[in-house]
Amino acid sequence: xxxxxxxxxxxxxxxxxxxxxxxxxxxxxxxxxxxxxxxxxxxxxxxxxxxxxxxxxxxxxxxxxxxxxxxxxxxxxxxxxxxxxxxxxxxxxxxxxxxxxxxxxxxxxxxxxxxxxxxxxxxxxxxxxxxxxxxxxxxxxxxxxxxxxxxxxxxxxxxxxxxxxxxxxxxxxxxxxxxxxxxxxxxxxxxxxxxxxxxxxxxxxxxxxxxxxxxxxxxxxxxx
Amino acid sequence: xxxxxxxxxxxxxxxxxxxxxxxxxxxxxxxxxxxxxxxxxxxxxxxxxxxxxxxxxxxxxxxxxxxxxxxxxxxxxxxxxxxxxxxxxxxxxxxxxxxxxxxxxxxxxxxxxxxxxxxxxxxxxxxxxxxxxxxxxxxxxxxxxxxxxxxxxxxxxxxxxxxxxxxxxxxxxxxxxxxxxxxxxxxxxxxxxxxxxxxxxxxxxxxxxxxxxxxxxxxxxxxx
DNA sequence: GGAATAGTGTCTCTCAGACACTATGAC
DNA sequence: GTCATAGTGTCTGAGAGACACTATTCC
Numbered sequence: 301x302x303x304x305x306x307x308x309x310x311x312x313x314x315x316x317x318x319x320x321x322x323x324x325x326x327x328x329x330x331x332x333x334x335x336x337x338x339x340x341x342x343x344x345x346x347x348x349x350x351x352x353x354x355x356x357x358x359x360x361x362x363x364x365x366x367x368x369x370x371x372x373x374x375x376x377x378x379x380x381x382x383x384x385x386x387x388x389x390x391x392x393x394x395x396x397x398x399x400x401x402x403x404x405x406x407x408x409x410x411x412x413x414x415x416x417x418x419x420x421x422x423x424x425x426x427x428x429x430x431x432x433x434x435x436x437x438x439x440x441x442x443x444x445x446x447x448x449x450x451x452x453x454x455x456x457x458x459x460x461x462x463x464x465x466x467x468x469x470x471x472x473x474x475x476x477x478x479x480x481x482x483x484x485x486x487x488x489x490x491x492x493x494x495x496x497x498x499x500x501x502x503x504x505x506x507x508x509x510x511x512x513x514x515x516x517x518x519x520x521x522x523x524x
Numbered sequence: 525x526x527x528x529x530x531x532x533x534x535x536x537x538x539x540x541x542x543x544x545x546x547x548x549x550x551x552x553x554x555x556x557x558x559x560x561x562x563x564x565x566x567x568x569x570x571x572x573x574x575x576x577x578x579x580x581x582x583x584x585x586x587x588x589x590x591x592x593x594x595x596x597x598x599x600x601x602x603x604x605x606x607x608x609x610x611x612x613x614x615x616x617x618x619x620x621x622x623x624x625x626x627x628x629x630x631x632x633x634x635x636x637x638x639x640x641x642x643x644x645x646x647x648x649x650x651x652x653x654x655x656x657x658x659x660x661x662x663x664x665x666x667x668x669x670x671x672x673x674x675x676x677x678x679x680x681x682x683x684x685x686x687x688x689x690x691x692x693x694x695x696x697x698x699x700x701x702x703x704x705x706x707x708x709x710x711x712x713x714x715x716x717x718x719x720x721x722x723x724x725x726x727x728x729x730x731x732x733x734x735x736x737x738x739x740x741x742x743x744x745x746x747x748x
Numbered sequence: 749g750g751a752a753t754a755g756t757g758t759c760t761c762t763c764a765g766a767c768a769c770t771a772t773g774a775c
Numbered sequence: 776g777t778c779a780t781a782g783t784g785t786c787t788g789a790g791a792g793a794c795a796c797t798a799t800t801c802c
Binding site for chain 4: 680681682698702722724727
Binding site: 456457458474475478497498499500501502503504 | 751752753754755756757
């Protein structure tokens with residue numbers, strides 16, 4: 301009786317990073333049919349026995365297929381229906397994740413970073429997933445420090461400023477940016493830590509404040 | 525081989541309306557186990573043969589169990605895992621919907637409206653679904669005309685003002701509110717249509733502008 | 749000193765909240 | 776006229792963009 305209600309459920313993840321001064325997404329070559337050999341988002345089936353919930357599936361896929369633990373992972377939308385997969389009715393729970401490029405394994409023949417402004421044609425709903433992820437990320441960037449997860453844990457304000465501009469794809473006034481970040485106490489200075497570049501004045505090093513990290517965690521907790 | 529990957533997938537809907545001057549959600553008495561006889565959100569299994577996708581499942585459930593066509597329906601979050609349902613590993617795609625109270629069937633023994641501030645204990649993840657829906661609705665109310673879907677298609681600005689206040693649960697200055705609504709061209713006046721109350725000056729009748737309706741539709745389309 | 753990067757001060761314009769005001773109906 | 780509801784005008788303060796300015800390092 302219950303068997304007739306069961307569906308194939310998978311998870312797909314748009315992993316974003318900033319690469320070559322712009323927002324990019326990770327694509328991997330598909331090992332199996334359908335679309336074997338094509339580039340697509342990393343994804344996999346939900347396994348009742350291995351995964352406590354779908355978010356764990358997403359973490360398992362990122363660990364196995366990309367070899368990372370994501371700095372930030374958020375559920376995006378669930379796509380479903382008869383036509384999205386040639387194998388028939390299916391459900392895909394889409395996630396997006398953020399990582400600094402420095403913590404990603406080097407791209408190779410089976411794993412590439414592609415600018416979100418120059419995407420090839422993609423199988424399933426993957427183009428929609430990426431578009432939705434970009435929109436959510438850009439939107440959240442206007443009122444939170446989400447792009448900080450595209451940097452290592454410690455960063456300077458100018459690095460954060462640059463990554464914001466690369467995420468939203470347009471310029472932000474540096475002084476307005478600093479005012480906003482500091483007024484909302486989104487970051488805390490790392491005492492005694494200054495970063496020297498090749499030239500110029502050394503910069504104060506910051507990290508996300510406990511308050512900010514707690515907010516991101518609560519925001520996800522509410523839904524899990 | 526594929527059978528071991530299949531999951532039970534259902535849809536649950538938090539249907540919001542404004543009732544007794546506050547935001548309320550519809551609960552119906554469960555006809556079957558588990559939790560038979562308890563009040564819970566309307567929901568049902570996805571049927572491959574009847575539903576083109578999960579949003580269609582949501583519409584079918586609202587039609588069958590509540591007898592309505594929702595003015596507004598949006599996917600909220602997908603809950604999954606071993607522990608959320610006593611029958612075992614399951615997936616529930618949660619939606620929220622908005623309706624004017626005047627278009628809902630009268631409450632009875634099996635169908636009640638409960639203030640979101642005075643919820644009883646609820647089965648499954650239903651408390652989380654409602655909390656998530658309330659948060660998304662309140663959040664979207666700060667920058668869109670979403671609460672208009674809690675009113676009939678035509679309304680006066682003061683009716684809209686009242687429903688905003690009831691949704692967010694606090695007062696908004698009337699003149700700021702009108703400025704905002706008119707500046708962003710969210711509504712268009714219905715020519716020659718004035719609404720008389722029992723007393724006082726008659727009010728201009730408005731409806732959501734085509735631009736606004738298109739925006740809501742696009743926002744959903746991106747994800748479907 | 750100059751070039752490069754980090755960080756600040758200040759002006760202006762816009763917009764939201766507060767709240768006093770006017771307008772038009774029923775009685 | 777009063778009461779009730781609809782709708783407007785105006786002041787003020789907070790915040791964003793523009794942009795000129797100072798600060799600290801390497802060479």
